[in-house]
Amino acid sequence: AIHFRAENQTDRNRMRGSKYIQSRMSDTYKSVKRDLESGRNVLFSGTSCQVAGLKGYLGKEYENLLCVDIVCHGVPSPKMWQKYLAWQESKTGSKVRSVDFRNKADFGWRDHTETLWFENGRKVNSKVFTTLFYGHTILRPSCYECPFKSVMHPGDITIADYWGIEKAAPDFDDNKGVSLALVNNDRGARMFETVKEQIKWKQTRLEDSLQPPLKAPFPEPENRKNFWWDFENRSFDYIAKQYGGAGMSTKIKKLLRKIKRKLVE
Numbered sequence: 001a002i003h004f005r006a007e008n009q010t011d012r013n014r015m016r017g018s019k020y021i022q023s024r025m026s027d028t029y030k031s032v033k034r035d036l037e038s039g040r041n042v043l044f045s046g047t048s049c050q051v052a053g054l055k056g057y058l059g060k061e062y063e064n065l066l067c068v069d070i071v072c073h074g075v076p077s078p079k080m081w082q083k084y085l086a087w088q089e090s091k092t093g094s095k096v097r098s099v100d101f102r103n104k105a106d107f108g109w110r111d112h113t114e115t116l117w118f119e120n121g122r123k124v125n126s127k128v129f130t131t132l133f134y135g136h137t138i139l140r141p142s143c144y145e146c147p148f149k150s151v152m153h154p155g156d157i158t159i160a161d162y163w164g165i166e167k168a169a170p171d172f173d174d175n176k177g178v179s180l181a182l183v184n185n186d187r188g189a190r191m192f193e194t195v196k197e198q199i200k201w202k203q204t205r206l207e208d209s210l211q212p213p214l215k216a217p218f219p220e221p222e223n224r225k226n227f228w229w230d231f232e233n234r235s236f237d238y239i240a241k242q243y244g245g246a247g248m249s250t251k252i253k254k255l256l257r258k259i260k261r262k263l264v265e
Contacts, residue, residue, distance in 0.1 A: 003028040003046065015045070018102045018161075020133050022075045022140075025050070029057045036062045047072045048148035051155050066191055069155030071180070071213050072148070074139035076132075080231070084129050087236040094120035101129075109161075109177040128244035135243060136218050137227040149217040151206065156188035157181060160211070168208035180209055 001023040006012040023046070032054060035042050044054055045068040054067070085096050096116050103115040103125065116124045132138050148154065162180035166173045181201075183189050212218070221227075231239055240246040 021081045067155045068157045071160030074143035076138040080138045094118040108175045131245040137224045144220040146217045163211045168204040
């Protein structure tokens with residue numbers, strides 16, 4: 001995942017979709033500052049720490065800057081991501097061409113299945129990286145102490161998947177995806193006013209919108225040190241089976257749950 005500059009709809013749309021990895025910033029902060037100094041309007045989006053980093057780099061407020069941050073679960077190790085890709089490539093005998101971290105088209109919004117496409121034409125659906133991610137062992141150490149795991153964010157607007165929409169606004173719940181937008185200050189409110197007639201929206205209670213990353217950082221797992229020792233000393237195949245849900249026992253449990261659901265239906 002990379003941060004890049006977009007000036008048209010086509011390039012903007014390349015940014016769509018969830019990315020559960022650390023993005024490469026390159027010279028983005030410098031590019032933002034050049035545009036701001038030239039008087040151009042800039043919208044910068046990223047994690048809360050990236051927005052805070054940009055503001056620290058700029059050193060002053062700009063009226064022509066709008067910052068949009070995301071509700072971040074945590075940022076996983078880039079080394080882990082590279083090992084995961086190499087493992088998938090070794091299994092298929094081909095290089096990964098593209099990845100969809102959350103394949104909503106095939107599995108719906110609530111399911112979280114990553115899909116990988118390979119240069120040889122193969123397509124693989126997997127939950128291994130997803131399982132590792134939600135196990136929290138692969139997150140950066142700083143994420144366990146993140147100061148932005150609350151409703152207070154450095155962005156003018158904060159966006160996220162609206163987990164809990166079935167409680168907050170059940171008439172919006174269609175399993176196709178609903179966005180949560182938190183308007184954090186006057187600048188964000190002014191911008192929202194300019195677009196709200198073009199979207200379908202509803203004001204909801206903050207109390208019904210407090211998904212875990214809006215309350216506190218996820219604690220460091222007790223098995224994190226064991227995990228990283230295994231990662232450095234064992235094969236990724238072992239990691240996938242032991243921690244990523246790729247083992248036979250996990251597959252049997254999933255199959256039994258699926259059969260149970262069918263029987264209930």
